[in-house]
Amino acid sequence: MVLLYDWSDKHKEGVTLMNSPVHASDLPDNQFDIGIVGAGMVGSALACGLARANYRVVVFDRQRPPPFDPQSQPGIRVSALSLASQKMLADYGAWQYIEAMRRCPYRRLAVWEKSAPRLPLPKLGGHRGTLFNCKDIHTPELGSIVENNLTHLALHKAMESLPGITSMCPANLEDLNFSPDTATLTLTQHPPVTMKLVIGADGALSQVRKWANIDFSSDQYEQQAMVITVEYAGKQQDITWQEFTPTGPLAFLPLPDVAGKHYASLVWYNTADNIDRLMKLGESQLIGQIWQHYPDCLPAVTGIVDRGRFPLIKRHAQTYFSKRAVLVGDAAHTINPLAGQGVNLGFQDVMALVAILSRDGKPLADPGEAVHLRRYESERRPLNGQMMLAMDLFYHAFSNNHTPLKLLRYLGLNLADKLPFAKQQVLQYATGIKSPPRWLFR
Ligand SMILES: Cc1cc2nc3c(=O)[nH]c(=O)nc-3n(C[C@H](O)[C@H](O)[C@H](O)COP(=O)(O)OP(=O)(O)OC[C@H]3O[C@@H](n4cnc5c(N)ncnc54)[C@H](O)[C@@H]3O)c2cc1C
Structure with missing residues (x-):
């Protein structure tokens, strides 16, 4: 060059x-x-x-x-790179540099809804959502979280x-x-x-x-995204997950360890007013709010490294x-x-x-x-x-409390988990291993 x-x-x-x-x-x-x-x-x-x-x-x-400074805490902008993106980066000679710096592979991915509808539903098994595992598609990982x-x-x-x-x-x-x-x-x-x-x-x-x-x-969405880089205690996580709540999703993306410390990126979708309020909180108050609103599976957050807000515009x-x-x-x-x-x-x-x-x-x-x-x-x-x-449908389907929609998404998330073939197909499309069939896009 x-x-x-x-x-x-x-x-x-x-x-x-x-x-x-x-x-x-x-x-x-x-x-x-x-x-x-x-x-x-x-x-x-x-x-x-x-x-x-x-x-x-x-x-x-x-x-x-x-x-790159190997001692620096992770940056605020991160992306979940699919297996197809990783392969392209390897083909173009860039992946080796990412591997030499840092990345966090994730092996499992889970999505669920916070409150199951109060309706007489068929018994669909132990948990309320879908858990994808790299074993489902016989790959060592589903993708990586890498700082942009x-x-x-x-x-x-x-x-x-x-x-x-x-x-x-x-x-x-x-x-x-x-x-x-x-x-x-x-x-x-x-x-x-x-x-x-x-x-x-x-x-x-x-x-x-x-x-x-x-x-x-x-088109600007009503919700905004607040990204919070946190330090957490316990075991390093190999799972990324998203909980859908009526006010917007709460997501967890594991980041690579730095100097033996664990980090994660939390993405909190909510209204602009609520995000205004969260952005202004002191560190301990924000950790308190995270504890109050995030699900129990969140590891113990011990510090806030950085935070930023992003309006969502299509x-x-x-x-x-x-x-x-x-x-x-x-x-x-x-x-x-x-x-x-x-x-x-x-x-x-x-x-x-x-x-x-x-x-x-x-x-x-x-x-x-x-x-x-x-x-x-x-x-x-x-x-x-x-x-x-598809993202619009997801956004609108999960951003309201309309009972038939609640039932549909509950059934959708649970049925997806119970149909191994469908689950494998979805996972192959999501990781970019396989292209979705053309008829899906007509
Ligand atoms: C909160 C949030 C989370 C996200 N998470 C993910 C994720 O997990 N996975 C994922 O796939 N995507 C994610 N994205 C989306 C992803 O960040 C973007 O799609 C990606 O950054 C776009 O890359 P780009 O190179 O097209 O554009 P950009 O990153 O915007 O790069 C544009 C480049 O052009 C340069 N430039 C601009 N104007 C000029 C000019 N006039 N002259 C010269 N140079 C110029 C800029 O300096 C910059 O380097 C997320 C986005 C947000 C907001």
């Missing part, structure tokens, strides 16, 4: 001079096959995939991932080891213009950069989406491409994090686009041709849309 800007050293020295070229002799010409705006988790994965297909790629970002910063850093390390990637981070982009054959990005303090295809991997508020005049639908781009621009990841879709699917869907976009833009591992003459971008859109947009719809 060619580094055009190196922010990290200047940053360490506290110098805020940005955008100064550091390897002037390495400056390539300003023509690339593909430019990627946004080198977050999705953009940097895509850069790796496209460079492996022998494209000449340039990536732009406002920032680089922070360095570490996935990001691992992918940047993988990019560094690949020829064909030029990194312009930090870059300050000013404008994007198209001709019939090219897309050109204008930067502050740098000559314009031209490419055959520009990819918007620049997150939920995508500037590429705006420049390409791609409209999007947007966005979907009306089209995934326009002219010579195409969108991936959160730039194309943001989804309710209820089932931890956001970045996993982004990685699926990456795998689909890389497969479409390479023929037997070789680059196409013109990756920006509409025929390829249309194929990508028709493959990914319906799947992402249906996943968003």
Whole structure:
């Protein structure tokens, strides 16, 4: 990888001079096959995939991932990565770096509802929900909880080891213009950069989406998510679980141990007002509230490491491409994090686009041709849309006390647990081992 800007050293020295070229002799010409705006988790994965297909790629970002400190407590932003995402990261040479830093594999996953309906129900067995186990699908684990910063850093390390990637981070982009054959990005303090295809991997508020005049639908959920990183006592957990309550789900995600201490990420969905109140509490008061509201299976919380709040907004781009621009990841879709699917869907976009833009591992003459971008859109947009719809159904079905719905979800959760074949299928779809059948998405 060619580094055009190196922010990290200047940053360490506290110098805020940005955008100064550091390897002037390495400056390539300003023509690339593909430019990627946004080198977050999705953009940097895509850069790796496209460079492996022998494209000449340039990536732009406002920032680089922070360095890893093994003694640091876990960061507040974490994601549950599916087995399919882990495999993609391994194929792209990034997983080894995550393994060398830290991750927390989870082997079991449970969902249940807090209050069973007071109705004459058939006896469905011991517990009120569904427990998935990696043994059900004969894998050593169901996935991993990884700090977003570490996935990001691992992918940047993988990019560094690949020829064909030029990194312009930090870059300050000013404008994007198209001709019939090219897309050109204008930067502050740098000559314009031209490419055959520009990819918007620049997150939920995508500037590429705006420049390409791609409209999007947007809907804010009533609930918000509060994420709390906690330290806990007892045994290290290998289970992630979610309890549905009438005010919103309460989730537990185990994190890797640091210096012999156990950590977890709690996600507390609730109204904006209640989250306002929780955010303002002192440490011991917040621990008290967690004890009051979380179920008994929560291990003893001994400290609060960090907390943050996230409004939940669903966005979907009306089209995934326009002219010579195409969108991936959160730039194309943001989804309710209820089932931890956001970045996993982004990685699926990456795998689909890389497969479409390479023929037997070789680059196409013109990756920006509409025929390829249309194929990508028709493959990914319906799947992402249906996943968003499924999350909406889940959100609304579990956010009210309507008796028939209570009965249905109680039966659904319990029956799922009692039907081994159905359970195995659901688990294979959830971990990305298998794609759901097409008819499910019509
Ligand atoms: C509370 C919460 C919990 C979640 N949990 C999970 C989970 O368990 N599993 C899961 O799969 N997903 C989860 N998600 C979703 C996941 O975090 C996102 O889907 C993911 O971060 C999107 O990655 P991205 O690379 O597409 O976008 P981003 O992470 O937003 O990255 C965009 C990049 O573009 C750069 N950028 C932006 N604008 C510009 C510009 N103009 N010029 C240059 N660079 C630019 C940014 O600096 C950034 O590096 C969760 C989300 C939330 C809110």
